[in-house]
Amino acid sequence: MxxxxxxxxxxxxxxxxxxxxxxxxxxxxxxxxxxxxxxxxxxxxxxxxxxxxxxxxxxxxxxxxxxxxxxxxxxxxxxxxxxxxxxxxxxxxxxxxxxxxxxxxxxxxxxxxxxxxxxxxxxxxxxxxxxxxxxxxxxxxxxxxxxxxxxxxxxxxxxxxxxxxxxxxxxxxxxxxxxxxxxxxxxxxxxxxxxxxxxxxxxxxxxxxxxxxxxxxxxxQGVNNRQQQAELERLFQQHQAQKLMEQGLTLLDPARFDCRGDLQIGADCIVDINCVFEGRVVLGNNVRIGPNCLIKDAVIGDDVEIEANSVIDDAKIGPECHIGPFARVRPGSQFAKGAKVGNFVETKKAVVGEGSKINHLSYVGDAELGANVNVGAGTITCNYDGVNKHKTRIGNDVFVGSNTALVAPVEIADGATVAAGSTITLNVKTNQLAVARERQRNVDGWQRPKK
Structure with missing residues (x-):
């Protein structure tokens, strides 16, 4: 015994x-x-x-x-x-x-x-x-x-x-x-x-x-001080990098790579410098990851490109998706084939349908998006009322204009269009145009304040 x-x-x-x-x-x-x-x-x-x-x-x-x-x-x-x-x-x-x-x-x-x-x-x-x-x-x-x-x-x-x-x-x-x-x-x-x-x-x-x-x-090797801790960390990461390269992973600089969990890879994956993998991460085939990315507890499908400075945490990314640069994909996010989340976009518990795009400067949380949705810059799903979280549902082929606030709970049906600058609080039916903004006034003779 x-x-x-x-x-x-x-x-x-x-x-x-x-x-x-x-x-x-x-x-x-x-x-x-x-x-x-x-x-x-x-x-x-x-x-x-x-x-x-x-x-x-x-x-x-x-x-x-x-x-x-x-x-x-x-x-x-x-x-x-x-x-x-x-x-x-x-x-x-x-x-x-x-x-x-x-x-x-x-x-x-x-x-x-x-x-x-x-x-x-x-x-x-x-x-x-x-x-x-x-x-x-x-x-x-x-x-x-x-x-x-x-x-x-x-x-x-x-x-x-x-x-x-x-x-x-x-x-x-x-x-x-x-x-x-x-x-x-x-x-x-x-x-x-x-x-x-x-x-x-x-x-x-x-x-x-x-x-x-x-x-x-x-x-x-034991650890008695911070220097020994750092030395052992680099030694461990060197062995991790070596094993992964033997399995076929391309690391553009093995000395600037950190795996703090279990990383599984498909064929022909490329990882740029200063990327950190935490928890359990699965990469499909032909995945390209740009520099300075953090990926944690995620499944990444085939032919995905993740651009520089992106964070993916507890998410599922389908094949042929494009993430970043500077994207933050938070827990519960799921992207279907060909979805795109661009620069300075944050998602949380968001299901993004096939071919849908959230290209820049938006927050989409507690939301379901159908296929071929186009979300304009500056769009926000207002999912929190101070006490509870609420869901936004967007159908297929919806166009959401820039600088739009979707106040949940709310539904935008298939084929609908939301005009830029709108604050949407009511459901929008199929193929409707929703405009929810104050009428513009142009004032003649306006005197700009002077110092």
């Missing part, structure tokens, strides 16, 4: 933030959420989450269903953190120990690590670094077997030259944990109970210490 312990009790002082360190984002999700999602993919019998600083924030922000939250009232080191979980571990389980501020550990690596642990062996994940400063060094005996781990503050000058370091990820049998953790001492430079000291205890007890060395540094 597999159980997992995720250590997430630290404050993260070097982040200079009131937010718990494990709640800082990487690719749009908190570090800890990445770790929990990967841990859940292993299907362990139990996930024990050790929380300390900011526990209330973590519990309020993340889905911790089926996670056993264990408090660590005093942060006295990683060994002390694991001690808090001991009473809740099954005697016959293999325990995998992970860290909430190391977000990119992979399922494959964890599976390998878990597979080597049993009553006679302990698994340790290591990595070799060009600059090992700050990490615990892995000590080996003359036969090359791991004998102990020494933390940097306790290491001798000779030990500091070692570049193989402890990642902190350990797999161990619960029975050995119960036996060795009470033997830990805090007689060290930091006055803490180091989990890494169980390596020496394991050797003394005759257990094999099986070292697995990861080839991918990013998997075991």
């Amino acid at each position: 597999l159980e997992a312990i995720v250590l997430a009790a630290g404050k993260g002082t070097r982040m200079k933030s009131n937010l718990p360190k494990v709640m800082h984002p990487l690719a749009g999700k908190p570090f800890l959420q990445h770790v929990l999602e990967t841990t859940r993919s292993l299907a362990p019998a139990n996930i024990h989450l050790v929380l300390g600083h900011g526990a209330d924030v973590v519990q309020a922000s993340l889905n911790l269903a089926e996670v056993n939250v264990v408090p660590q009232e005093q942060q006295l080191g990683t060994g002390h953190a694991v001690m808090q979980v001991l009473p809740q571990l099954a005697d016959d389980s293999v325990v995998l120990i992970l860290y909430g501020d190391v977000p990119l550990i992979s399922r494959e690596t964890l599976e390998k690590l878990a597979s080597v642990a049993n009553r006679k062996a302990l698994g340790l994940l290591t990595v070799r670094l060009p600059d090992p400063t700050g990490y615990g060094r892995v000590l080996r005996d003359q036969q090359g077997n791991i004998s102990a781990i020494v933390e940097q503050k306790d290491a001798s000058p000779e030990q500091l030259t070692i570049n193989e370091v402890n990642t902190g990820f350990i797999s161990v049998h619960a029975a050995f944990l119960r036996d060795c953790l009470p033997k830990l001492s805090n007689q060290n430079a930091q006055g803490e109970y180091y989990l890494t000291d169980i390596i020496a205890l394991a050797k003394a007890a005759g257990l094999d210490v099986v070292a697995l060395e990861t080839r991918h540094l990013y998997e075991v």
Whole structure:
């Protein structure tokens, strides 16, 4: 049986933030959420989450269903953190120990690590670094077997030259944990109970210490400050971009691309610089996206062009649509084939029919538009009365002139025309012309005010 312990009790002082360190984002999700999602993919019998600083924030922000939250009232080191979980571990389980501020550990690596642990062996994940400063060094005996781990503050000058370091990820049998953790001492430079000291205890007890060395540094990189957070973000995005380009996506500059969720692509899609994808986004074939666009939780059909500086959020865009530039498509918007939403247009819960156009400078919210509707510049659907939202319904082949206010609830039937500058409060029937504006007066002899 597999159980997992995720250590997430630290404050993260070097982040200079009131937010718990494990709640800082990487690719749009908190570090800890990445770790929990990967841990859940292993299907362990139990996930024990050790929380300390900011526990209330973590519990309020993340889905911790089926996670056993264990408090660590005093942060006295990683060994002390694991001690808090001991009473809740099954005697016959293999325990995998992970860290909430190391977000990119992979399922494959964890599976390998878990597979080597049993009553006679302990698994340790290591990595070799060009600059090992700050990490615990892995000590080996003359036969090359791991004998102990020494933390940097306790290491001798000779030990500091070692570049193989402890990642902190350990797999161990619960029975050995119960036996060795009470033997830990805090007689060290930091006055803490180091989990890494169980390596020496394991050797003394005759257990094999099986070292697995990861080839991918990013998997075991923790985050202690804002610089490391930014570095890991760019590294993660570099890998995201590489995977997508291997699938056929054209990125005009992979270094200026952010995927903060799940992006699925069709054939021959092109994404310009500084585009951000959040949540789940699906692109059809031949989609072209201009620079500086934000697309979140959206489905984009084939042959769609999205011009620069457009925002699409929780919307469905049909094939052959044209969006932007500077368009804002808000949640609930659905565009049929060939619809066009132009510059400085905002839609919200708008169903736009096939071939319909809202070319510029308009707000269309809580509305249904039929096919081949032409909405002029400056048109607004007045959908909110201060308390409730109301719907505007526009039929097929309707022409709405510029600078028009459609005061919902209101219906414009097929083939109707609304004159420019009108404020429409009554329904318009099929093929009618609606004119709702004050009659123009031209005043002779008008004297313009003077300063």
